[in-house]
Structures are given as C-alpha cells and as structure tokens.
Amino acid sequence: MRINMVAFGALAVALGWWSPSPDPVRGLAAPRHPAAVAGRAEIGLEWEPVDGALDYEVLWSTERDPRAGKAARIEGVQPGFVHRGLEPGVEVQYRIAARSAEETSKPSRKVSATPGGPYGLLRLGTGRVVDCAEGEVVEVPIERRIHTVVCAEGYLEEELAAGTFGRDVESWEQDVFTVWPYDELREAFVVWTLATPSAEHISATNPQRAATAFLVPLTEDGRGIHSSVPLGGDTARRVWEALADFPFPAEEFYPRGGQTSMIAKNLLVALLVLDPARGRSGLSGRARRLENPRDSGERISASIAHNRVHELSHALARLQDEYLDHDQTLGADLPRKPKSAVISNVVKDPSEEQLPWRHLLVGGEINPDVEGLVGAFGDPRIGYHSEFKCLMNGTHDNADFYGGRGNLRVRRFCNFCRELMFLRIYERVGILDDTGRSLETWTRRYRGPFYELHGFAVPDTVPQQNSEGEPVFQDCRR
Ligand SMILES: [Zn+2]
Structure with missing residues (x-):
C-alpha cells in the first residue's frame, strides 16, 4: 500500500501551530493531485493542500472545461468538499484554485465524475x-x-x-x-x-x-x-x-x-x-x-x-460493553487470561500483567479523580476495566454498584477506550501493520507520543493501591 509521509511543517499547519506565508516570488501554486469521488447525487473533491493557501475555490461545469471566469464557482472550501444536489447521470468537470489573502492560483488540472448509483456521499475524509x-x-x-x-x-x-x-x-x-x-x-x-x-x-x-x-x-x-x-x-x-x-x-x-x-x-x-x-x-x-x-x-x-x-x-x-451487570457476560472471544493478541477494554483477570490499561491505574494527571479509577466496574467476578465513566457504559446506570440512575451517562470515552480507538483506526487504515502484536507496538512506539500530543502525562505502570497496599480493584466485590 501507499502511504505518503508529509513533512513536519504540514503537521504543524494541520494542528494550527504554524501558518507559512506564500513565497512572493513564486506565487501560490495550483493544487496538485485533484480527485473526484462520485456518490448518488454528490461529488466529493480532494486535492493536496497548497502551502500558503487560506482556502480554495472550485470551478465547475456540466458543459465545458471549467476555466476561471467561464464556469460556476464555489468559494471558500477545503479539501474533502462535497458538492451536493447534482443530477445523477450528468458528468461534472472541475478545476480547483488555491486562494490566499493576496492572490488566487492558477486552476488545477481538470477532474470529472458522474454522480449516480444508490450510495449517497455524506462526508469525504481526506485521509x-x-x-x-x-x-x-x-x-x-x-x-x-x-x-x-x-x-x-x-x-x-x-x-x-x-x-x-x-x-x-x-x-x-x-x-x-x-x-x-x-x-x-x-x-x-x-x-x-x-x-x-x-x-x-x-x-x-x-x-x-x-x-x-x-x-x-x-x-x-x-x-x-x-x-x-x-x-x-x-x-x-x-x-x-x-x-x-x-x-x-x-x-x-x-x-x-x-x-x-x-x-x-x-x-x-x-x-x-x-x-x-x-x-x-x-x-x-x-x-x-x-x-x-x-x-x-x-x-x-x-x-x-x-x-x-x-x-x-x-x-x-471491537470495544466491549463496560456495564458489568449481574446478567452481563464478556464476549466469548475473551479468554480467561488475555494473550498478547487480545486487546480489550475489559478483561477477566485483574492481575497487573494482564491489564492492558494498567498504565492508567495510577491516576495522576490523566485521571486525577482516583475514586473514579478503580479497575473494576460492577461485579468484579464478571470483569474489570479502567474507569467509571465511558460511552461504552452506554445508558446503563449500574446503579446496583455505583452512582445511581443517570450518574454514569456521559458523552466521553474512558482513556483506555480512547487509546484503543486510535490503535484500531491506525490498524484499519494501515498505519499500524498486521504483525498480530499491535498492542506491543502501540505500547512501545505510540503510547508516549500519543499522550504527549494530546497533552496527557504518561503514567507509570503501577496499579492503584489501597492503604493496605492491595490493588483497589479487588475491593468492590459485593
Ligand atoms: Zn471505555
């Protein structure tokens, strides 16, 4: 597969840290590698971002080559723009120009697509x-x-x-x-x-x-x-x-x-x-x-x-439910002792070496609310996970155990689900390759930069303990 690495400057721009100014001598370059993706009555457009561009204009026509001045124009768009309300079966031709505060670039090379078929294009992520x-x-x-x-x-x-x-x-x-x-x-x-x-x-x-x-x-x-x-x-x-x-x-x-x-x-x-x-x-x-x-x-x-x-x-x-009610069982694909190939936000064995999220148990900057970080949720005979409050708890209250009705309904993921989501998305798009050791690779190469990039501190892998020195996640048995 093809993955292009873009220089650090592009990352800085993507994250809004730094905005380069256009070279006054060379001027604003025309967007390169334009591509069009057709949906039912939509066409999605993407192109390589141009250094110095604030936004872009899309020139389009169903009749002729859409050169500047002779075609309809959509201003102020970004790569991933979806042109909607088109007539199925009618080809649309496009050229894209970059814009800065001072100038507009030459239009890109032409791309075209014909909307049709049953699949509507709602959102075109640029990858x-x-x-x-x-x-x-x-x-x-x-x-x-x-x-x-x-x-x-x-x-x-x-x-x-x-x-x-x-x-x-x-x-x-x-x-x-x-x-x-x-x-x-x-x-x-x-x-x-x-x-x-x-x-x-x-x-x-x-x-x-x-x-x-x-x-x-x-x-x-x-x-x-x-x-x-x-x-x-x-x-x-x-x-x-x-x-x-x-x-x-x-x-x-x-x-x-x-x-x-x-x-x-x-x-x-x-x-x-x-x-x-x-x-x-x-x-x-x-x-x-x-x-x-x-x-x-x-x-x-x-x-x-x-x-x-x-x-x-x-x-x-493949995140598991984090509501561990009495009648809840873990997925059949979770063995009693997780092997390295098993990556889950919920585990059956609370021993430190079996907890993929044990780095979170210390609390600290990531989880200052130590009370909310016990390692077990619900009945610990059923399973363990890292935090109280997570969307994987769904709308369940687990009122038998914690919090009472409604207290645990949140619109956030717990920190380990967040890591897992990144890991799985990286696997799916090919950033993390298939060695069957994704979690090890993640832990070794990605976890540190991941926490750093998002302003978290990397905790030590020490389980939270009570005053007797026992892991707190053993304490919520009832
Ligand atoms: Zn979670």
Whole structure:
C-alpha cells in the first residue's frame, strides 16, 4: 500500500501551530493531485493542500472545461468538499484554485465524475491523519480509509421521500463526529448513505418477520434488536448484497484467527432502524459481524440501531460493553487470561500483567479523580476495566454498584477506550501493520507520543493501591 509521509511543517499547519506565508516570488501554486469521488447525487473533491493557501475555490461545469471566469464557482472550501444536489447521470468537470489573502492560483488540472448509483456521499475524509509516533501527517489512500455506510432499515418509501432518514443520518453524523477521538480522526472516514426502502415497518407484533430491507429481527417486547442477528443469516446476506456494487468494497481484512478474524478494515456498516412509534431512528442497539454469504469467511462489522456512538465503537474498534451487570457476560472471544493478541477494554483477570490499561491505574494527571479509577466496574467476578465513566457504559446506570440512575451517562470515552480507538483506526487504515502484536507496538512506539500530543502525562505502570497496599480493584466485590 501507499502511504505518503508529509513533512513536519504540514503537521504543524494541520494542528494550527504554524501558518507559512506564500513565497512572493513564486506565487501560490495550483493544487496538485485533484480527485473526484462520485456518490448518488454528490461529488466529493480532494486535492493536496497548497502551502500558503487560506482556502480554495472550485470551478465547475456540466458543459465545458471549467476555466476561471467561464464556469460556476464555489468559494471558500477545503479539501474533502462535497458538492451536493447534482443530477445523477450528468458528468461534472472541475478545476480547483488555491486562494490566499493576496492572490488566487492558477486552476488545477481538470477532474470529472458522474454522480449516480444508490450510495449517497455524506462526508469525504481526506485521509490526512496524524501518525503520532512519527509526528507526521499520513495520507491514507482512499481505498484504505474507513468507508462507513449508513443504511436505512424499516423506512418506508414515503418516509425516505419525506426526509426522515436524511434527518436521522444528520443526527447520527453529528453524534459521532463530535466525540473525541472521532472528531480528531474524522479525516480517516468516508461516510456514505444507502436509503433502501422497506415494504413495511419493523414490528413489535411481528418481531421476526417484518418485510424490512435488511430483515433485522426485534426482541419479543419490540424494544430492541434481537441478540440473535446471526453471523451468516438473512441480515448478513442482505447487507452483503446491498454492498455488491459499492465503489470501495471490502478488500482489506484482518488476518484469520482471534477477536478480529477476517473483519474488513476498510468497510463498516451502520444500520439505522426506524422506530415507528417515534417516527425516527431508535430502538436499543447491537453490534454484529456479518459474514459474506459466499462462505469466504469475510466479515463486515455492523452497528445496528440506536446508542449510535456506542454501537459504532463496538463495530469499529471491537470495544466491549463496560456495564458489568449481574446478567452481563464478556464476549466469548475473551479468554480467561488475555494473550498478547487480545486487546480489550475489559478483561477477566485483574492481575497487573494482564491489564492492558494498567498504565492508567495510577491516576495522576490523566485521571486525577482516583475514586473514579478503580479497575473494576460492577461485579468484579464478571470483569474489570479502567474507569467509571465511558460511552461504552452506554445508558446503563449500574446503579446496583455505583452512582445511581443517570450518574454514569456521559458523552466521553474512558482513556483506555480512547487509546484503543486510535490503535484500531491506525490498524484499519494501515498505519499500524498486521504483525498480530499491535498492542506491543502501540505500547512501545505510540503510547508516549500519543499522550504527549494530546497533552496527557504518561503514567507509570503501577496499579492503584489501597492503604493496605492491595490493588483497589479487588475491593468492590459485593
Ligand atoms: Zn471505555
């Protein structure tokens, strides 16, 4: 694969530390490497940022070569701009010019694309992601970015036409990309929509048989997604079929074996399920791996229904639930003693050497609230993790154990989930390669710079202890 390293200056610009001024003799260069990506009625445009440019203007035409002065013009945009409201089947030609306070560059070479097909382009991340170990911006090629397809499930034709799904997608996007680190890493994601109509609503009275687009089954009480969405069942078949013509198909897979076995790295699915009682996306969610019906063993991670950031993070990063209620069990892929290949925010064994997040247990600058950092959450016979408050707790209160109702509902990830999210996104886009030793590599090369870049201090790997010198995470047994 191709990954371009960009000089430190570009990182400084990306992070807003430093803004170079244009060379007055050479002038502002024309943007290089323009590219156009077509969606249903949209075209996404990207190009290499130009030194000294404040913003860009896009010249476009459906008739002729869009040279300056002779074409429609969209001003003040940045790479990753999505041109919307286009007519499917009609080719659009573009040139891009860089602008500074003083001048406008010559236009770039011409690119063109023809919108069409079922997949709407919602967001074009440019692939420019900071590799914190190298201190550089990496340009992830488009086929290696995380293509996230948000699909409509249980929306009738007239609801799609009335914009119900569009509003739900907007709200999903707002939810996801305003939480750290999704906002920081947003350029790694290309987000698409697929508005397949359903013949009928998802139904509590007929929970497993409604004629919906993806045949997602409901629980008997109709309030959530049934836990039995099978790996290779109807929903998996429908999702793979729906993506058969997707322009960036599942091509990069985690290697066989372990907790990420054969999961597509470059493709992710989010099914928004219309709750007919509320007239919008809802219902308690699930994350599932959906197997290719061709029996290839290939899988796509999917988040289904509500608790949007929570479910997406299950699907994206294989994060575990952090609500350890009495009836909760850890995922079957977590062995009693985590091996080096197992990377999880929740572990069954509290011994220091088995805790991937043991560096957090000291508290200090990262977690000054030592009381909120005990290493066990809920019933310690079930599992251990690093912090009280995390989106992976979902909307659960764990009131049996801590805090009371509502006290633990937050819109943040705990510090270890944040690290894991970076690690998984780096794996997916190819910054961290497949040695099966990602956590070791992360710990050795990335953790230090990661904490430094984000203004955290790196804690010592000493477990938090009580006054008797025992680890505090042993104390919340009840
Ligand atoms: Zn967490």
